[in-house]
Amino acid sequence: MKQVVQLNINDSPYEVMVAPNETLADVVRRKLGMTGTKLGCEQGDCGACTILIDGRSHLSCITLAVASEGKEIVTIEGLEKDGKLDPIQQAILEKQGVQCGICTPGVIMSAKGLLNENPEPSHAEIVVGMSGNLCRCTGYEKIFDAVEAVAAGEYDDEKTSQAGAE
Amino acid sequence: MYLPSFQYLAPKDTGELASLLSDHGDKARILSGGTDLLVQMKSPGLRPDFVIDISGLDELSGINFDAKTGLVIGSAAKLDDIMEMPVVKEKYFALWQSIETIGARQIRTMGSLGGNICNASPAADTPPALVALSAEVSIAGAKGDRVMPVEEFIRGNRQTALKKGEYLKSITLPVPEKNSGSAYHHFRVRGGMEIAMVAVAVQVVLEKNNKTIKDASIALGVVGPTPIRADDAAKILVGQKPSEDLLQTVSQACADISKPIDDFRASAEYRKEILQVLVEEAFDEAYIQVAGDSK
Incomplete structure (x- = not known):
């Protein structure tokens, strides 16, 4: 039996019709078109589907969408602010932490x-x-x-904006 | 990989939980963190008609320490939240170590202690630690609450003492005696997202001289369908001062009562060998917590 759930994703409210057996990963990818969240093993082993729920990393492939109402969900799409990448995104790029890219959104959300x-x-x-x-x-x-590098403050806002000003 | 169809129920309090369980009983499964249940439902086999989500129930999520009654952990309390309580690392180190080894950070954020126990996997990390620390579980049901030791609650591979309509309410760990220490050691091949092939938890209490062993408990994990409380082996330690010979006798006694299986991860013979090493290692770590490293 499908039901309407209110999801708060990347600071925006979404009303979605979901069945109880739909995972948050599937809803985000298929119903909301946010395909940045990746599916790898789909059984909670690989971390590719990692997203933040109330600030902490969760595996969206084994999280029910119906159980995610009233929670603050952040996906990889929610990190960039005003055209500026999140420090961890910038760091992963510059330190060459990306090769094929399938694990990268999960890695970034997990690091976050x-x-x-x-x-x-x-x-x-x-x-x-x-x-x-x-x-x-x-x-x-x-x-x-x-x-x-992010932990050491190399990508703090002030420093990156200073670097931009130079 | 899709989940089979089911009806999702989210009770608002434990009263509603109890009535949902008495209505739907065997056709329902309780969802806490989902790290075991939903994974099992994604593979062929487990097909509950109802999934009852207890993760939002504050009544089952508390973690409270009292210097008299001990540590009471709600069955839905998250593993990560338990680890972050300073008292857990300080007084129940074996439990802390057993949680730290579970899955990875995401799994510990999502998973609950009650779930790790009720899933009753022979390879679960926390049950041996809980058994060595003499933890008891509180079971709630229509006919009132029942309390029993963890080793009696876990009845077999994926089997618990829960009867229809009952649910696990909380886990209580008594306050450890003065001069006591505990440790959980396990053996695995990879560093993360791996399950133990053998595990041992030890708690020791020393006399005032900080040398003689006053009391000890040993629990063996993954070497039988349920954690084994090795009381006879632990008794050998009482009244003694640790020595290599003594520990060899104890670890041999542990290996003798273990019933490991042969599978693709390790042979039974190998598990028995490793078990003996782990008994000595876990004892050493627990002992050193109290006596200091004088060797």
Whole structure:
């Protein structure tokens, strides 16, 4: 039996008709057209579908859309603000943490969740904190470099805007 | 990969939960974090008609420590929230370690302690730690509440003591005695998103001299359908000071009562070997927490 659910995604309200067995990943991708969230294993192992719910990283392939009402959902599409990439997005680009790209949205959302919970993680905490995201290309080091750079403040707003002004 | 059809029910309080469970009983499954239930429903087999979501129930999500009654964890409390309570790392280190090893950060954010117990996987991480820490579960049902030790609650592979209409309400860990320490050690091949092939949890209580063992409990995981409380092996430690010979006797006693299986992850023989190493390692870590590293 389908029902209308109110979802708050990337600070915008959405009213969607969903069946109870639809996952948040499927609703976001198929019904709302936000295909930035990727599906990999679809059983909670690979982390490609990672999104933020109330600031913390969740696996959207094993989250029910009907159970997501009243929560603050952020997908990869919600990170860019006023044409400016989020620091972690910029860092992943510049540190070359992307190769084929399928894991990248999940990696970025996971890093975002990690930094929300722990703004200055150590290298070891980054390695453990990112262990829920599989990447078959980069060997992870460049991803860790990017998270470390953001944690170290290399991509803070002030610095990037200063760099832009120079 | 789609989920089969089901009716979604989100009770507003435990009263409504109880009446939904008595109405739908065997045809319903309780959804807490979904990290086990929804994955199982995506593969052939599990097809509940009703999914009852308890994740929004504050009554089942509390984590409270009291110096007299101990640590009471609501069945729907998230693993990550439990780990973040300073008292858990301080007084129930084996539980903290067992949670830290589960899945990855996303899984710990979503998954609950009650779910890890009720899923009753022989390879689950928290049950051995809970058994070693002498945790008890509270079960709520129409006929009133029941309390039992975790090792009695988990009855077999994917089987619990829950009867129709009942649900797991909370998990209580008693306050550890003074001079006690605990540890959970497991063996696995990968660093993340991996399940243990053998696991051991140990709690030790030392006498005032910080050397002689006053009391100990040992729980063995993944070497049988349910966690095994190795009381006879733990008794060997009582009244003794640790030595290599003593620990070898204890770890051998643990291996003797273990019933591991042969599968693609490890042979039974190998698991027994590893089990003995883990018993000694977990004991050492728990002991050092109290006695300090004097070796």
